[in-house]
Amino acid sequence: MRKKSVFNIVLLAVFVLAMVGCGGVSSSKAKLVEGKVNVVTSFYPLYEFTRAIGGEYVNAINLVPAGVEPHDWSPKSRDIKNMTQAQIFVYQGAGFEGWVKDFIGSLPAESNLKVVEASKGADLIKTSENKDEFDPHAWLSPLNAIKMANNIKIALVGADPAHKEVFEKNYASYEAKLLDLDARYKKELAQTKKKEIAVSHYAFAYLCRDYGLTQMSIMGLSPDAEPTAQDLKKMNAYMKEHDLKYIFFEELVSDKLAKTLAKDAKVDTMVLNPLEGLTDAQMKAGEDYISIMDKNLKNLVIALQ
Incomplete structure (x- = not known):
């Protein structure tokens, strides 16, 4: 309750300031x-x-x-x-x-x-x-x-x-x-030999559901959740059981844990982007939802051979 009250007070103060006119100041570089x-x-x-x-x-x-x-x-x-x-x-x-x-x-x-x-x-x-x-x-x-x-x-x-x-x-x-x-994903993923992926962040349940895949993650729904030693042991066993050659990581959070686990398991790492945001470089390069999803598909096909 205390946290919510503080939020309400801050919001009210900002709203009042906005109404009396604070010029064109806006979030980041964007303006109304x-x-x-x-x-x-x-x-x-x-x-x-x-x-x-x-x-x-x-x-x-x-x-x-x-x-x-x-x-x-x-x-x-x-x-x-x-x-x-x-x-x-x-x-x-x-x-x-x-x-x-x-x-x-x-x-x-x-x-x-x-x-x-x-x-x-x-x-x-x-x-x-x-x-x-x-x-x-x-x-x-x-x-x-x-x-x-x-x-x-x-x-x-x-x-x-x-x-x-x-x-x-x-x-x-x-x-x-x-x-x-969607049609590209269905066509290409239907032809892969493997159907299991190892990921750093449990973000791909929808992609797995739609295209017949199964994910095992190092961390949970939040990418900064701390995995236990048992979690890492299960991941290692999962990769060995399914003969996986890659662990997928994402660009907006540290890849240290994924790379450490990959080194221990003697596998490689590759990007699977959950599209929660783009980097500055991706924005400047004109990347978007469709192009990043296509890159994801390309990497999935490589990993699932």
């Missing part, structure tokens, strides 16, 4: 833009989906900076200002952003902010039989990504009905790309 639908997204995939659908009529602001892992990230005062002044706020849901509930509960009654839970209606995987807890990494299923993009499209149409036709057209084009991506 007059004449466009301003959409603040909680992390990278939602940012990309929003830009792809909104096109020139939408100003999308991604809260989590490039190169930052989003699981334990929380908004700063400048981020809260952007969220309260935007027309739409899009978050993943399914337990991914621990700070969102307090933020939504702290919005003033007069706020016109449209809040969109992107994963609503997606085919979610339960992590517990006794509680309504879900694996939040739904975007790693291209078919779920389609549902998430559709939720964003609906919100954009509601905020700017004059450009409904553009949003519908852009969504249809992006949906086709995601369907093509």
Whole structure:
């Protein structure tokens, strides 16, 4: 309760400052833009989906900076200002952003902010039989990504009905790309000899479900969870049992543990990107959800031979 109260006080203070006019200060380098639908997204995939659908009529602001892992990230005062002044706020849901509930509960009654839970209606995987807890990494299923993009499209149409036709057209084009991506995954992964993967972070349940794979992870749903000696022993045994030659790691968290385990097991490491964010280099190179997912597919095919 104390933590929530402090959050509420900070949020209220920032909101008041925003209303009396603090100029154009905004989260990171991004700024709200007059004449466009301003959409603040909680992390990278939602940012990309929003830009792809909104096109020139939408100003999308991604809260989590490039190169930052989003699981334990929380908004700063400048981020809260952007969220309260935007027309739409899009978050993943399914337990991914621990700070969102307090933020939504702290919005003033007069706020016109449209809040969109992107994963609503997606085919979610339960992590517990006794509680309504879900694996939040739904975007790693291209078919779920389609549902998430559709939720964003609906919100954009509601905020700017004059450009409904553009949003519908852009969504249809992006949906086709995601369907093509899904088809590539189905075709190529159906032909691999192995179906088991060893990963550093338990982020790929949706990808495994959709394409008939099984994952064994060093860490849990959060990439910074500390594995026990027993966890490492189980991973080593799993790799030997299935004759795995690679351990997958991701770029936004340290690869030290994966490389240490790989050295002990005499296997190699390779990247499997959970697409929770891009690095600065990837952003500058023009990488996106589709291109990174295609790189993931290429690496999976290599590892599963």
